[in-house]
Amino acid sequence: MENVFPLAAEALHAAWHHLSLPRAVAQAASGAAVAEAADWWRLVAAVVDWAVPCSVGVLSDMFSFGGRLAVDWESLPGYDVLSLPSKPPPVVAAALDGGLLRCLERLMRRAGRDPQGPEATLLQGLAHRLPKIQGHAFWSYLAPLLAYGAPHQAAALLATLRKLLRTARSRVFGADIPVAEADTHERLSLVITSFVICFLTGFAKAIKESKEITTDAAPEDQPPSPASQQLLSMLSCAACEWLPELSQSLLQSLLSSGMASPRLVSTLLLCISLLEGRCGIQPQPCAAANRNPPDDDDAGGEASGGGEAADDGGWRALLMEEVGAVPLLNATLRMVPRVAELDTERRAPLLHCLVAACCAVAAVDRGMHWPAAEAAAGRPKQQGAGDAAAEVGQSVTEAAAVQVPAAAAAGASGTAAPAATPLRSQSGLLLEAAASLHSCGDHHMAWNAECLAGYLELGGDGACEALLQAPPPPGPLASALPPPSEARRLLPGRCANPRCTNLEGDSEADLTLKACAGCGAVGYCCRPCQTAHWRAGHKEECGGMRGNGGR
Template sequence: MNAVMGMLRPPDTVAVRRLVCGFLLALLRSKALHAASRQLAALLESVGAAAVDAAAAAPAPAEGPAASLYVHKYVASSLPALVYTITFTACSLAMSSSPDDEPQQRELCAELVAVLEGSWLLEHTAQAVLLQACNPRALRDLVPETAGRVGLTTRTHMNLWRLHDHWSDDGEDANAAQLAARLRAVASGRCVQHVTRCIGLAVLCDADGGSAYGLPPEVLALLHTEQSPAGGEMSGLAVEQLRAMVCMMQLGDPAPPGRRGVLVLAMRVGWLAVTSARAQAAGEGGGGGIRAASGGESTTASLNGGGGPSRGSGSSPPAAVAAPEPRRSVPQEAVVPLAADALRAAWHYLSLPRAVAQAASAAAVTEAVDWWRLAVAVVDRAVPCSTGDAGMPDLFSVGESLAVAWGLLPGCDVLSLPAEPPPALAAALDGGLLRCLERLMRRGGRDPQRPEATLLQGLVQEVCQSQSVWSYLAPLLAYGEPRQAAALLATMRKLLRTCEPRVPGAGCLAPMPNLHDCILLAITCFLGDVKIAGVVEQAEVAAAAAPGDGPPSPASQQLLSLLSCAACEWLPELSQSLSHCILSKGTAIPGRLLTLLAWLPLLAGRCVVQPCTAADRRPPDDDAGGGASGGGAAPGQPGAVLRSLVAACCAVAAVFVEAAAVQAPAAAAAAGPSGTTAAAAPAAPPLPWRPGLLREAAAGLRSCGDQDMAAHAEGLAAYLELGGDGACEALRQAPPPPGPLVSALPSPTEARRLLPGRCANPRCANLAGDSEADLTLKACAGCGAVDYCCRPCQTAHWRAGHKGECGRMRGNGGR
């Protein structure tokens, strides 16, 4: 076996990889592991029987080890080492192979799984470890070799997890998915799962001092292989044993110790990572603690007895106490990987995601709230521990864990949200997600090289892949604490100002090179995913759901206010970003352009309609025209940009026509009794478009078969050529009638009241602190009429023109 293991050293070239792969295939097909597994099973059975007989006869202590020397040497060194080496080599080949090598690597993995399925080798080796742990008297003289066997077992299990993770990533390949399912089945054996949890629990109890759930101290001592002094950091092997426990949890069934028991173990591991990060920050002068229960059964007990915080506050319940410092901490480089694994494992065993949406029990929601508090603590304390590029996959994993689907019922749009949030969303808000997202953005914005920026990219990318930015963010805004929701929008606006905009990759799923592009993508997708046309089309569904035509629910009203606020905060920044791209690159990003064009008819319509009434929310006969969704889906449709452009121009021109119609009677009324005009009637403001370009757009639309919009473009061109004469009626008929969203949006002034404190510097980009709502504003020392968040903002505003205004205000007495 030593010769075999020597040949299976990690391959480092293509030729060696193929040679090793061929050798492994031959070894697996030789049935050697089947024979070894049968021998091991027979030896374990004989040792077990001998131990029972020896216990009944009460032999001398020396007789036990002599009887089991052969099996122990065989189990402790040769066979586990070979199994580990084979699985490790298979992992190395799979992770480093090129697309050309994939068929051979898949064949190798399939052969390995078949051997493990047919030989029961993993179960037998796990049984050997358990036999050693459960019979310490019979094998006490051979304990020094236990550490090596436990370490090999742990590493073999981690190799299985990595292989499963590798093949399950290719979700579109049915063969890869089947291979991942077979790996899951192999790893879910009772002995494999039990020994992994026992080994991990031994490390966990040593680190956090928590309950062993009835596992005898002598068994813990045999399974715990830690050699470092108490009070310091745990070894790399101990960390790997914890990771193996929480990773393998995701592959097995929960019994024993049951779903709740496995969930508690995963939560304890997550809190250990958080408290280790806190201890390291305190040791480095970071200071500060977190308010959270330390996980486990006490957390649930305390939460079940209390009323809980207000939704979206993000604070811990009154019964929660500061988590104690660990007796042995996780090394800094392992904090985020361990926390990411623990979050995934704990989510896997929450009952809420599998519950019927509105039928979730209070206990299920409480468990989910606990999970979100842990996730928020991981972001706050553990994530800053990540250093270098090696931790990027784990940061992405934490970000992906936050990208949860909220379970809103199909057909719910802006105007017909239910009064109460779904349980999954309520748990996230009570756990502090809304404030956590803003903290992520502000920390990443202050330093785009921080790990928070990487985590945020993982979150946005997962949201774009699995759902949409609108379906993720809009429910948080609708049901979250209003001030926190408005603060999040303001922070996102500031992030658009922190970096020079660049032309991002095409489409939502392209890699995002920096935080600015990530936020730009999220904002563009959010505004595009409002689906202006879609909201109108769904109004019929909403009307059917609420035949009484009552007012929108409080959640709908809050979302409408925040949507109006988002338009005021983000659209000017998007417009400037788009202008920068056009001027510097000579091109426009289609998705961003379509989003801006889609909003212009809505905003123009908002200028000429009255506030929404119940009757206004009936579905119109036509759609809103020019709608864009997804921030980049429409560019592939011929003429989409031209159609949206002409629709936007017509809508804006209609506002000018309306303004001129209002000004004319006012001018006539201003005429004197003799009929002389007291003041010349103001002319309609000129529209800055060239008729020739509109006629070119009309030609392009006709070539795409859109005759109606081409006629609108021709009509607008004629209106411009005639200086506003003779085409007003046709222009008024060009845009579609305003939809329900137009009349439902509140005014910008009303929307901005959600966050009354605002720096007077219009280009403020101050991202200090964890929330915009927490910024301290100070009044201008000169006039006292405006407020600033910092000295640089006051200086910038002074130079931008407040100097003169401040003097005039002082002359008039200021405030």
């Protein structure tokens, strides 16, 4: 049986060059050519399913076969996301008919269960090959599959990637480590995080491109095609599934070591900036006529950000609660002195994204008036920069305790910043960022940082010109994204254990949830998850539900 894989891989490699579809002009591809290529993909899926697990062949052969899964679909610029044709390109249709979407999820789940297994090597081959044929690597590769594939399979793949992010080794979030220096588990973590970051980067570029198109290229009076609507839903699902996991991992790395991968940080901060436009909140100008921010008790008709829409579909909750934008930005600002050690090519975009994200969250959260414990502590609204820094230090510690799960915090043994070690004031760090941005030639973003620094030094009082500017519209692509409350309906049923890492089976959609025998209100995929959730607090919740007659 161990000899089947090399023979099958060689046969598939030879057969690919005799297929009609890859050489055909897309518009002229016949149904027979598509069916022939779909059969090729079915054979690939069968080899992955049956022959790969039994193989003891050379790793280079497995690596090469993984690269064979990387096919060059048609490009997907930003405006195409909103105007996809109703039918997929023939080469995409053949891959989907042949089961590529489920095959990819099967590979990922098996690799997650055994990072030293052959499936992990296949994924490394795919990751190595994609940048050579796709402009934006995993974005250009996955987006057409999400747009035209079966919705439940596409959503299941996104959920599987979330679990793989959850199991990623912490060292890959701390620095950009070379693959050669990584152990087997870390190499898989690098592949998964690379997939996610490449996808999010391509998504962000698509949003930017969609802002630059003319009305002739994308008429506003035409609704998105069904394929575009499905892709938009999947993009919202990806934001809901991946951003909280990336944020938690990066925050833990920042609190423990004071540093994180600049590439990962830049991408996450960019996504935070993009989400701000969907939060249904207009910036609250801190003009001279309204210097004092409203008391918490006055927030009846308005949220702390001012002008919150009656229902934004969960965007603000995703950004501020699940992603935890405030503690993440507080921790990221502490990176600024060490960022100065980076070369300009990495330093400039990171600082640009950091200040832009601070402006975005300031617009959502009442102009960087971040110390949430202020009213409860009985501190005066007016405070000096030193008091503000101490208050923010306490806020970061408390927020980090909520943001980082108890299990992760216990494993890191005291990663949260102790209250006895005050953080440097945000205003000082923003001024450092501004000086560095000036040296990189990014004077506009440096000015924004200086404005925010001055605002912080006044303890949240006074005007902040960077926030008085009218925010740019989110753009047609971002505006068309379904809200999290709607997009999440497409995801498979979720285990009640928030730290579930169960990768059994070939798809997340195949996991069966068993209802809690006590309350019946939540479900679990396995006994370990039920035990972990019970110990984490469901014991008390379950008793309360039963006491109130809930089941």
